[in-house]
Amino acid sequence: MPKSHKKHDIFRAALKLFSRYGYKKTTVEDVAAELGMTKSNLYFYVASKRDLYEQSIRHALKQWRDSVAAAIAEKNDVVEKFKVMALTSFQYLADDEELRSILIMDPAIFTLTPAEDRFYEINQGAMLLIKDILVQGINEGRFYDIDVDHTTQFLFSVYIMFLIKTYIKSEGVSAFRMYEEGTALVLRGLCRSHS
Amino acid sequence: MPKSHKKHDIFRAALKLFSRYGYKKTTVEDVAAELGMTKSNLYFYVASKRDLYEQSIRHALKQWRDSVAAAIAEKNDVVEKFKVMALTSFQYLADDEELRSILIMDPAIFTLTPAEDRFYEINQGAMLLIKDILVQGINEGRFYDIDVDHTTQFLFSVYIMFLIKTYIKSEGVSAFRMYEEGTALVLRGLCRSHS
DNA sequence: ATTTGAATTATTGATTCATTTGTTCAAATA
DNA sequence: TATTTGAACAAATGAATCAATAATTCAAAT
Known part of the structure; x- marks a missing residue:
């Protein structure tokens, strides 16, 4: 089995246990047992418990970002790209x-x-997705000639804020309606002409 | 001395000490001493240390909100109102x-x-300031016919987010530039015609 | 109506100690 | 050589105790 796939298994198993019991309550031995190996062998792949935790999250976050990037790549129209990005x-x-x-x-x-x-x-990679869309929109003359970097940061911050509101504190439906309304507002603020 | 003014002094003194030493390190006796009274007498005005703390903050927050409301009241034009609100x-x-x-x-x-x-x-009072401006803008036909409540919540959330970014975590200048860019973007998203 | 001193109650911080858990490593295995 | 193991060691944690500090109450005084 290639080492990268083994690591994938390790990170996924770790994420499973960490998500169920939390960082403190999960022992390195728990994760090793889940994988059918000894804890000392786990240290062959990671530097510490903390490292195991952070890498597991890193792994999951990358999958997320790649999934969004793939969805964007399917569209050509900037406005469609923006909408797909916001939604997915x-x-x-x-x-x-x-x-x-x-x-x-x-x-x-x-x-x-x-x-x-x-x-x-x-x-940073996630912000690049936003930035690319803004640049395309400006180049095609469909978006106003805005400050790309600061607007990217602005939009990313708003996005993170909504993730927190919706999933961490769970405001659920209400937050989602705000997100829709906010996305529409922002899109009007970006576009030169409205249909 | 009227009781309300006495309370003002108490809350201001408490805020001063809490802001310097933090909640835990500040004792009720410290606050009493600052006011030249005994701690048991302080309990004549507040129910508990926690109550003293919360009321002091409440007091300060109200002053803040009233100050913004006053600045808004000086303008007539909705767009000006919006800008003044965002800035002050x-x-x-x-x-x-x-x-x-x-x-x-x-x-x-x-x-x-x-x-x-x-x-x-x-x-809620602060959100009312936003809502009133949105309603005025819509009634005067200058803003799009948006969902007032959700847009109000959206704008307030964005505002709180920037306060956190700027003052709590201190991103300072960078966050302020984002705020400017964001405010401009949002205003374009609100307004029917752009100059 | 407001203030006080003294007494009571509740929290906190420091310390100890037994137990669990994280980490290392030389030797074994594939 | 790359991977795995068991055994040993070191670090972190939780429970228990106790003294000191701080929060709160209240009857009596102003």
Whole structure:
């Protein structure tokens, strides 16, 4: 079995247990047992319990981002791209119960501030998805000639805020309606002409 | 001295000490001493240490809201009102160092979720300021015919988010530029015609 | 109506200790 | 060589205790 696939199994097993019992209550031995190996062998793949935890989350976050990127790639029209991005990136969490559960137990994973973001590179990748759409919209003359970087940061912050509101604190339906209304408002603020 | 003015003094003194030492490190006796009274007498005005703390914050938050309301009342044009609201409500904290300091020590004062908001009524008042502007804009035909309640919630959430980013985590200048860019974007999304 | 001193009750912080859990590593195995 | 193991060691944790500090009450005084 290739090592990368083995790591995939490890991270998925770890995520499963961490999401059920939380970081503290989950022992390295629990994870090893779930994988049918000894705990000392787990240390062949990760540096520490903390490392196992962070890498497991990293792994899940990357899958999320790639899934959104794939959905965007299917569209050509900028406005469609924007809408798909807003929707799928938001909906994704509804399906991954384990990741959602971890996020609730460890809300610091979603931070409003880049400086204390443990998953900075991954989120940078997510912001790039937004930025590319803004750039395309501006180049095609469909979006106003805005400050791309600051608007990207603005939109990403709003997005993170809604994830927190919807999934971490669970405002559910109400937050989703706000998200719809907000997305529409923002899209009007971006587009030169409205249909 | 009227009782309400006495309470004002008490809350201001308490805020001063709480902002300097934090909730735990500040004793009821410290506050009493600052006011030149005994701690048992302080209990004539408040129910508990917690009550003293919460009321002090409540007091400060009300002043803030009233200050913003006054600034808005000076303008007639909706767009001007919106701009003034966005600016003064954001700038206010820059001047009240004590409140800012408390907010940093107790970030839960600003929550993204109404359900766990200890200062719900006060924030409802703040949201009313936004709502009134939206209603005026729609009635005058200058804003799109949006869902007022959800848009109000959306804008208030975005506003709180920026307060957190700017004053609690201190992203300072960068966050302020985002706020400007965001405000402009939102205003374009609201307005029917752009100049 | 407001203030006080003294007494009571509730919290907190420091300390200890037994137990669990995280981590390392030399030797074994495939 | 890459992976796995068991045994040993080190670090973290939770429970229990206790003294000190701080919160709260209240009858009496102003």
